[in-house]
Amino acid sequence: MSYERGLCNFCGTGCGHLLLVEDNRPRGVYPLPGHPLSRGRLCVRGWHIHELLQTPERITEPLVRDGNGFRQVSYQEALAFTAEKLRKFAGEEIAFLGSPRVSNEENYLFGKFARAVMKSNNLSLSSDAGLEESAEVLLAGCGWPAMTASLSGLREADFILVAGGDLTRQNPIIASEIHLARRAGAFVVTISPRKTQMAKLSRMHLRPEPGTAFYLLLGIARMMLDEGLVEREFVESRIENASEYMDYLLSLNIGEIFELTGVDSQEAATVARRLAEANSAYGFYTVGIQSLDRRTIAALFNLFLQAGKVGRNKGGICPVTGISNLLGSLDMGISPRFLPGYLPAEDESSWKKLEELWRTSLVPREGKSVASCLLDNPELKALVVVDHDEEIIRNTNRIKQLELVVYFGSYENAFSRLAHVIFPRTTYIEDDGTFTSSERRVQLSRKKVEPPAGVRPLRETLSSLAVLLGHNWKYPSPEEVMKEINRVIPWYSEITYRKLEDRAGIKWPVDELHPEGSDFLKLEELSGKLSFVVEHPGPSSELPDLTSGEKFHFKLVVGRSNYFWHQNSIMKRTFIPRREYNALLLLYPKGFVEVSEEDARALGLREKQQVKIISEKAEVTLAVRISPDILPGMLYIPYFFDEMIPEFLHRQVAGLEKSEEFFLPVNLEKVV
Numbered sequence: 001m002s003y004e005r006g007l008c009n010f011c012g013t014g015c016g017h018l019l020l021v022e023d024n025r026p027r028g029v030y031p032l033p034g035h036p037l038s039r040g041r042l043c044v045r046g047w048h049i050h051e052l053l054q055t056p057e058r059i060t061e062p063l064v065r066d067g068n069g070f071r072q073v074s075y076q077e078a079l080a081f082t083a084e085k086l087r088k089f090a091g092e093e094i095a096f097l098g099s100p101r102v103s104n105e106e107n108y109l110f111g112k113f114a115r116a117v118m119k120s121n122n123l124s125l126s127s128d129a130g131l132e133e134s135a136e137v138l139l140a141g142c143g144w145p146a147m148t149a150s151l152s153g154l155r156e157a158d159f160i161l162v163a164g165g166d167l168t169r170q171n172p173i174i175a176s177e178i179h180l181a182r183r184a185g186a187f188v189v190t191i192s193p194r195k196t197q198m199a200k201l202s203r204m205h206l207r208p209e210p211g212t213a214f215y216l217l218l219g220i221a222r223m224m225l226d227e228g229l230v231e232r233e234f235v236e237s238r239i240e241n242a243s244e245y246m247d248y249l250l251s252l253n254i255g256e257i258f259e260l261t262g263v264d265s266q267e268a269a270t271v272a273r274r275l276a277e278a279n280s281a282y283g284f285y286t287v288g289i290q291s292l293d294r295r296t297i298a299a300l301f302n303l304f305l306q307a308g309k310v311g312r313n314k315g316g317i318c319p320v321t322g323i324s325n326l327l328g329s330l331d332m333g334i335s336p337r338f339l340p341g342y343l344p345a346e347d348e349s350s351w352k353k354l355e356e357l358w359r360t361s362l363v364p365r366e367g368k369s370v371a372s373c374l375l376d377n378p379e380l381k382a383l384v385v386v387d388h389d390e391e392i393i394r395n396t397n398r399i400k401q402l403e404l405v406v407y408f409g410s411y412e413n414a415f416s417r418l419a420h421v422i423f424p425r426t427t428y429i430e431d432d433g434t435f436t437s438s439e440r441r442v443q444l445s446r447k448k449v450e451p452p453a454g455v456r457p458l459r460e461t462l463s464s465l466a467v468l469l470g471h472n473w474k475y476p477s478p479e480e481v482m483k484e485i486n487r488v489i490p491w492y493s494e495i496t497y498r499k500l501e502d503r504a505g506i507k508w509p510v511d512e513l514h515p516e517g518s519d520f521l522k523l524e525e526l527s528g529k530l531s532f533v534v535e536h537p538g539p540s541s542e543l544p545d546l547t548s549g550e551k552f553h554f555k556l557v558v559g560r561s562n563y564f565w566h567q568n569s570i571m572k573r574t575f576i577p578r579r580e581y582n583a584l585l586l587l588y589p590k591g592f593v594e595v596s597e598e599d600a601r602a603l604g605l606r607e608k609q610q611v612k613i614i615s616e617k618a619e620v621t622l623a624v625r626i627s628p629d630i631l632p633g634m635l636y637i638p639y640f641f642d643e644m645i646p647e648f649l650h651r652q653v654a655g656l657e658k659s660e661e662f663f664l665p666v667n668l669e670k671v672v
Contacts, residue, residue: 004448005032007435008046009101009428012321013037013171014437015046016504019053019429024449026050026429035504037151037439043172057412059424060452070422075456075464082421083468085404089382091119091363095373098125098334099387100326103433103445105481106458107325108332108488110386111340113462116360117471121345121367122377125334126388130291131326132337134319137297141533142310145342146327147439148521149282149316150507156314157181159278160188161271163213163300165286166196170322171438175201178284187274191216193557194636195629204271208261210555210634210663213292216268217299219257221306222249223269229276231308238523238530239305245532262631275307280314287319287326293662295535302532310530311523321438328436331489331508336367341489357488360471374398382406386425386458388415408458424455431457432478434500440507440518442492444500552665554599556613556635591620594627594636595668603668610671613637615664621671635666 003018016035020028029050033040062078063070073081086094096114098107114123125131135145142148154160154177167175179201182188190199191206191213199205208216224230225246235242258265275281283304285292292300301310301317309315321327333340343350351364373380374395382404399405399418407419410427428435430451436442459475466473475481479497486493491508494515499506506517513525523530593613595605605611609624613635622637630636 003030004429004446006429006445006448007324007443008038008042008049009324009435009445010045010049011043011171012323012326012438013173014324014435014439014441014443014505015042015173016443017042017046017049019050019448021448026053026449032504037177037437037441038173041173041176053427053429055411058452058455059409059412059416059422060455061424063419063422065420075423075454075461078421078423079461079464079468082404082406082423083465085420086118086382086465086469089118089404091121092377093379094118094120094382094384095122095368095370095377095380096120096124097370097383097385097388098123098329100125100321100323100329101387101428102325102329102458103428103431103435103478104325104328104332104442104485105433105478106386107329107334108340108481108485109459109462109475111333112358113466114384115339115354115362116358117466117469119361119363121336121363121365122370122373122380123334123367124336124369124371125326125329130287130293130297131319131321131330132335133291133294134285134287134297135330135338135342137294137301137533137535138317138319139342140531141298141301141305142521142530143526143528144521145330147316147318147320148310149318149439150314150519151177151318151439152519153280153314154178154282155181155184157186157278157280157282159274159281159315160186160284161191161275161282161300162188162198162202162284163191163217163296164292166192166194166198167284167286167320168197168201170286171320174284174320174438187278189271189274193631193634204267206263206267206271207631208263209631210557212261214296214299215257216261216263217296217303218249218252219254219261219263219265220268220272220275221299221303222252222254222257223265224272224276224303224306225249226254227269227272229272230306231276234308235306238311240529240531241534242532245302245306245534248534275303275309278307278309278315280312281307281309282315282318283309284318284320287321298533298535302534305530305532311521311526313520316520319438324437325435327438327440328434328442331436331491332485336369336372340485341491354488371395384408385415385419388413408461423458423461424452425458425461426451426455430455431459432497434478434482434495436508437505441505442495442500442508442510443505444497552615552667554633554635554666554668555663556593556615556637556666557663558637588623588625591622591637592625593622593668594625594630596630596632596634597626597628598632599630599668600624600626603670605670612669612671614667614669634663635668 002021004021006019008015008017015038016032018030018032019026031040031042061072062075064073098110114120139145160178188202189204190202193210283300304310337345339350339354345366348364351362355362383402384406386408405419407416407422408425410425429448432447434442434444463473463475494510510517605624607626611624612621
């Protein structure tokens with residue numbers, strides 16, 4: 001029996017844990033006391049990760065479709081079958097779906113296989129919503145594509161703003177740090193239409209109408225300008241387009257802004273003053289499911305920029321990822337918009353640089369996400385997937401039309417049954433690899449148990465396929481992959497396994513200037529000035545009418561649960577989350593919709609009464625759950641709940657769960 005040091009592989013917090021290993025199996029998990037962020041804590045998901053890691057539902061042999069079923073084959077046969085099929089497709093005919101749960105090394109090779117071997121730029125992540133938009137905003141504004149702050153100083157913060165989502169559900173340990181800061185005196189503000197648990201822990205909760213958080217942030221920025229709270233010296237000396245942005249703020253009709261959002265202007269003024277006065281200010285938002293949209297992210301960044309709170313030792317902009325290696329996966333270039341190291345895919349010089357590093361020809365054009373390919377690319381003929389979230393199942397009919405579906409996975413699931421060939425792959429405790437958390441902390445996870453007999457790492461399978469397809473790939477270990485990453489991605493150029501071996505991670509950029517990592521963005525190290533990222537809709541006279549109008553009277557939004565916060569095969573294999581999910585099913589076997597107390601009284605609704613939610617294109621019948629957390633005129637559905645609800649939601653718009661700012665106009669009727 002031994003305790004192996006490692007890290008949790010659920011959310012993007014990157015908590016440290018000790019895995020109890022006995023007879024080559026994980027038997028339990030305990031918090032790692034010395035971890036700099038989790039500090040001896042795990043959330044309810046992290047406490048049960050060993051259950052996932054020892055599930056018997058493993059894929060242990062390569063499988064090839066045979067009629068309506070599968071037959072077991074050798075690796076040699078599966079590789080030969082796959083290589084023969086792949087040779088038939090041109091780059092635009094194939095798409096690649098990476099996983100935010102596999103290591104940096106595996107995702108790097110997966111992206112290289114797509115672009116360098118198959119000449120396909122159709123490459124994306126499952127659950128990647130908002131991360132690319134966040135990276136583009138931050139790159140445009142300050143040159144960093146991720147968190148500009150360090151969370152080590154969060155408990156000493158004076159001001160914390162949490163916009164959208166619910167960190168207590170998505171990243172409970174980070175939320176607990178915010179709560180500790182609140183108890184120590186920090187002024188914590190939450191912006192969300194729904195009264196989330198995060199909102200209940202805050203000093204102030206601003207509840208804008210669904211779809212208006214962007215305008216509320218503009219209103220706070222204008223209040224800061226009107227009250228002379230802008231950090232003038234910082235703005236004038238550090239920001240290149242300050243006058244353009246200030247002129248835009250002055251053009252806004254402040255009365256219309258607050259009428260549109262439904263937020264009291266005096267509350268907004270209080271937020272503006274507290275932000276301006278703070279010595280240490282943090283701005284949080286989630287990326288992944290329920291992300292803010294691009295313009296709302298830009299408005300939050302601009303607000304902190306005009307307050308002079310970007311580039312300080314304690315504080316800054318903090319996008320928080322919902323899945324363990326979501327940030328690292330984007331660092332590695334698993335995106336149609338970015339090449340490895342955030343080189344822009346629309347820039348021809350970026351492709352030339354990558355061709356020189358990889359010593360092969362590439363197709364220098366921007367690709368499409370897998371979701372876009374499945375939706376509107378009739379040329380798509382093949383799909384290669386590593387893991388998945390079950391949202392991809394909404395495309396079952398389109399996937400069944402494809403000539404080839406290749407799946408690399410550890411566990412059996414609904415998607416694997418759609419594949420033509422299945423390759424088993426090791427879990428993250430069965431091979432070495434690095435993972436990058438929300439705060440840019442790159443951590444090394446060492447191999448702790450032997451995989452089932454014959455199960456290979458994704459690295460080995462991809463290398464074998466590349467060789468069969470004419471590329472001389474030799475990657476004997478994950479460490480050798482990291483050495484290539486050092487040469488390709490400047491942010492990672494000085495990261496080594498030796499540096500990571502005896503510490504709880506190191507924050508990129510790790511380069512010649514920062515050989516021991518970078519705790520936060522330092523203004524004196526920027527090559528140019530900062531910039532406001534202007535994503536405004538036009539004159540204030542063009543502010544939209546976001547009411548549902550005469551036809552639809554409710555705004556439907558979606559969210560998640562602490563115990564079942566993603567609809568995926570991982571959470572279904574851990575006992576407590578599965579138990580809580582099943583408990584909800586006992587109460588609401590066909591799903592539920594939350595309705596405000598005011599609307600329930602007005603409509604004469606009772607708890608668990610059946611109602612029909614009707615939109616432009618579809619309808620669904622659900623039970624009523626009366627909630628004090630919902631604004632009048634607003635409805636809320638946890639989008640993961642059972643299979644019928646995602647089907648209804650996804651028939652409306654594929655990206656419904658992708659943006660905190662999105663709402664669906666609907667009506668609600670009693671079922672007679």
